[in-house]
Amino acid sequence: MTVSHPRTVTQTARIDTDRLAVLGLTVAVALPLIVFVVLPLVGILNLSFVTEDGIGWGNFVRYFSSPKFTRVVVNSFTVTLTTTAITVVLAYAFAYAMHRTAMPGKRAFGMIVLLPLFAPSLVQALGILFMFGRNGVINRSFGLGIDIYGFWGIVISDVFYSFPHAYLILSAALALADARVYESAQMLGASAARVFRTITLPATRYGVMSATFVVFTIVITDFGNPMVIGGDFSVLATEIYNQVSGQSNFAMGAVIGVLLLIPAGLAVVIEKWIMRRHHASITDRSQPLRLMPDRRRDMAGLVYASVVCGMILLIVGVVFVASFVTLWPYNMHLSLRHYRFEVQNGLQPLWTSVWVSLAAGAIGVVVTVAGACVMRRLHGAAAQALYFLSILPAAVPGMVLGLGYIFAFNDPANPLEILYGTAVILAICNVYHYHAQGFLIATTGLNQISRVFDEASTSLGGSFFRTLRSVILPIIWPSIVSVGVFFFVRSMVTLSAVIFLVTPSTQLAAVSVLLLDDAGNQNQAAAFSVCIMLVVAMALALFHGLLRLSGAKRVSLFG
Template identity: 35%
Template structure:
């Protein structure tokens, strides 16, 4: 349970933080003038305005924990879950039919969450419009000390996991010989080997983040800011949630079956050549599976941010004869630039660390650092696996630090 909480925490934090960024300070100012307590302000202003984000967070956290493979596989012991059962059926027993049946069961939460979301969406109202004011945090020493300590507690708990991996990467043989050494990092050869795996991971993560962010944001914009093609928008929303319920290994197996086929059957046309077969075995299939694998959280994050923008922006622009694309670039993008940046970082970090989807699709030329780390662990070389893990974590921290500098310099302070 603890491992799943840590696993789902970043996704939950991303959606909630995006929803809270556009809080209208006028409502809190009026409540304060009327003598409303802070607790009542939370339940009557903050919570109602973020109810869509809260539900999205609950949905994401539940489904991610429900379909997670990594944590149950490593620390679950003999406690079986559906995701690990798929792995046993497909990899261990080569029972593809049974694995497909179990994977269908994993789709049930996505279907249920879709209809709940549609019901809740009808009641969601705009909370940030052209007259809104950014929320201003008031000084409170007691509150600041409490949450400062709370954040440090959470941060140190997560940091402890990375410290253990860092220590393991500098010892001769974990957990038997704790003599310090740098030999575990010597396999990082710039002429090939681990550096080639690392370069593949960075390249694929960057491409996935660029294309994934653009597709997720534009998809959410089309679904929320266009009035026509209602049925098509509902279909898009539904299929945007479905990847969340699919374990990475199910996506990987599906991609093998489809992209490895030379011919596909098309209604009314019969069997025709598969136009997508050419990307099988290349890095582009890994980019594609990563975009789909992490699309749901990115789409929900963008949707949560865009839902809080007043629809009057588009209505006024149309009444004044302003093209939609000018409104998009001059109004919508500037108001949601932080969301776009966070989605990019979310894609990059997850693509650097993913294993489940890519483990069925990589070749000797497209091996990823995360997969190389798993292979090292399987052969019993935990120290070198830890060293590879530290390189991945270091890269993610570096990219995050660069983004924070860019945000501070060009985006301005996020109030």
């Protein structure tokens, strides 16, 4: 007769409990992804194919046959390809100067180059208009007559907007190198140009390709800059807005949304495929590259970095200055009149943005960290399915997701219709718009923890949730805070995902900037932009202060 040992029974019960816990948490993570990402996309697809005659391609045929179709598509791809090429080349040169020269001031340059990330996308267009617009200070001062509206205005604005995104990727590609390879090339008498062509460029090719597709996605889906500085030069993102907000043609807006979803989705898929093929070039035998001073190289890097950062500071700085003058550029006397916010809703949109961003930060931390923790326990098809759902939002342009929310939640048959028109739906939309990036930040933090900790906790009788609460979460708390700050910052500056969802009572600051500019009140728009940037700066300062006080290592906000 065999008697079960009590410990064995306890262990079996705990294993069953842990499986139920993992299953329950998996459902809790996957279900909102289906509701707040998949269903809105289904709504977009459904409306785009539904016509008066039933289901078919009628809406697409009608749009394809319009003379505007070819012009808008060509405009979008011309702007996107031009901007992508310029941005990747310039960002590669900047990253090279930061990591392959011994120039001084790298810390300051590294901070300045990220400034566009912490402002609404249309701030770049505003800054350019304050200088080169019809009433721009440079145009008026020198009588240049430059017409910046249209193609080149969008390209220049989007170069500034996407530059830090490309730099972050290329910086990671150029940060590490095996000194042995470069020493061998030097011993063989290879010139600097040949070393770059045969060693550096091939070693960073995956970073270049990844940056290319990331910038492509950012630019083709950008709405703010083309709306402010595009003039009559229409692109797909502005065309969606015009169809939905201007003409209330939701079916045609859905058609254009599908058209915008295809290239953006393909770019994300290709970028992920490239990163999977990227194998580590640094091994345990590699030697870190030590940069020796080179006067000409270092001076060239310093000059280039200074020019790039000077241009970024100029763009942001002119917006700051314009918010403090009476009437740019006619009356340049200093004034605080634009900070009185004597417009509809006054300063309320800024406070609404803060509360929505705080809510997005809290919700984002819960859903992405929970998803990352579940992925740590899942295997096989279940893990692949949840991972796909978690990164799917990266392939969905913000305007498409926001439009999908109208179809999904502005429906009396949907029990979640109660959320429509509230600040809650804005926070949720922001969370799932940036879910993929937040999820990857949380996953990166978790992957730095050895599974030995899980095994040790389990062997001591710790359950799944107790291991998370007592072992895992205390270790990765800097990454958790980083996720929260990431969602807060992106929610403060985002425009495209929420443009269709705001109401007079839930107006957001970034949307107010767009509406004020559209009404010709550019100085007031600049003041709102400055307020947004100051709030973001305070959030970042608080984040870094917490890390400094705790002694935690520096954590990236961008994965």
